[in-house]
Amino acid sequence: MEAGAISSSDGGCSDEQQEHDENHSQEVQKYEARKPKWWMKLSGRRGTRAQRQTIERMTQCGYCFSRQVLSDFSRVNNSAKHSSSAAEQLSSDSWRRVWWNRSLAVVDENDDAAQVTPIIDTVSNSRNVKHAQKIQSMYSNKSPLVPQKFERIVLEIGFGSGDNILANAMRDKSTLFVGSEIHQPGCGTVLQKMEAEMGLKMRAEGSDIEEKKIDTTTSISSENSGDAPNKATSYENVRILQGDGVKLLSHLPCKYLDAILITFPDPWPKEGHSHWRVVQPNVLVEMHRVLKCDGKVFVATDAECFNDWTRNIFTQESSKGDWEEVTPCPNRSTWLPIVSYYEQKGIDEGRHTMLQCWKKK
Ligand SMILES: C[S@@+](CC[C@H](N)C(=O)[O-])C[C@H]1O[C@@H](n2cnc3c(N)ncnc32)[C@H](O)[C@@H]1O
Structure with a gap:
């Protein structure tokens, strides 16, 4: 990822701005995290046994949060x-x-x-x-991974099978990519790819958990260790959270993220279901709080209703001086380098992709 597309600065945000955010958050509608039962059933909450085992191993290694x-x-x-x-x-x-x-x-x-x-x-x-x-x-919670300095931290909410987060992580090693996904099979899939690519499973086999932790930590911190397979540094800039990305926002400190990516979110096309869309006025308040100054929100969708909804809410909040649209939208190769399954499905069904980028003011 080119730094230019997502970079932001940490200075210049005043306390008044924070106070404004807090007052503002009391006025706005609440995000509806609990989805209808039929949706929960359809979205298949549980991963396969192999995926659940991978989630367990990768959690022990520090790449995944439960x-x-x-x-x-x-x-x-x-x-x-x-x-x-x-x-x-x-x-x-x-x-x-x-x-x-x-x-x-x-x-x-x-x-x-x-x-x-x-x-x-x-x-x-x-x-x-x-x-x-x-x-x-x-x-006292502490990652078993060796701490590193990252230039930027980017959150992707609803990464699906994680192809975009992995592609971004590969192309930009100086950025930490945090992904959240409520769908367990999605988390399992991306962690399986990471585990295979980094050779972590192979290392874990035949060792107990303690050994796995030490071995993994050592392997990812020593780029030139020479151990086979030596791809251990591939995804060391990825962390996966199996959970709701909107709830995660409320737990993050102020001015922590450089960018937030929302790619092909569930559009909830019926008007009566709009309260389940990820973009909501109160969610924007939280995004504004956790983004650094000049931090950006990138949105990609092929649903007209979601695109209009997002633009309306950001425009509404912009009139309060919180956001401005970045036009033209930064080149997608700098934040959405792949065509995901959902984007391809939309293209095959005759829809086209719409992109938006909003900068925190
Ligand atoms: C249509 S899929 C798109 C996945 C992926 N971004 C892509 O382009 O292929 C939307 C995903 O967002 C996830 N999702 C919806 N709301 C979420 C939330 N609040 N936090 C995390 N994930 C969420 C869903 O589980 C689903 O996997």
Whole structure:
């Protein structure tokens, strides 16, 4: 990926802007994460046994996050909010930054882990044992991968089988690509590709979990290790979250992402179903909060209804001074280098692809 298409700066966002975002978020409609039962059934929630095993192995290696992480994160943060002033700090932005950097194995000179450690101890001591243990384990979460410095962090919401995230990760090693997908088979598919490409499964066979962790960590950190198969660095800039990308936004710290990609999302064409579309006014508020200054949202769709809906909502929010459209839209080869199964299906059925890019102001 060319840095120009998705790069953003971290300076210049004022506290007033943040306050504006917070006030704004109270006015807008809520995102409807719970989908209808018939949709859940159709979308096949469970992956195959092999996929589930891969998800398990890749979670142990640090490339995958389980849904449980998000629910623990929100449970601990919610209860912390209502307890003590020390606990309040646990849900603060600096904590989130430290937590995500550690969990994604990102080196960031701006986080100050030493400053926040005593807060965990205070909170853990002041609660009942079970809750204290939960907090300890939640806040001690750390990726087994060797932390690295990335120039950019990009989130793709609803990556399907993950071809785009993998293609982007291959072409731009200086960017960390975080993908979220609610469909377990989709997560299984992309992780199987990663595991095969990096030779992780081969390494894991015949070893216990501890050995796998050490072996994997060592293998991806030593580019010239000479071990066969030596493709271990291929996807070290990819992290997969099996869960709702919109919910994930609410857990991220402010000004954390450089870009958000939404490619061929479910269009929910019936007017009465529009509240299930990924792009909603309140989702834009969260996107605005988590993007760095000049951070961008890229949207690709072949559904007229979704394209118009997205443009209307962004235009509405732009009138409040939050967004501006980037025209012409940056070349798709810099963010959508592949033609996915869903795009091809649309082309075969006579639809055409529409692209939009919106920049945070
Ligand atoms: C039509 S598919 C497109 C997949 C892929 N982007 C592509 O171009 O092939 C839409 C995907 O978004 C996923 N999805 C929908 N809402 C989501 C959400 N809130 N968080 C994560 N994934 C979501 C669905 O499970 C589905 O796999």
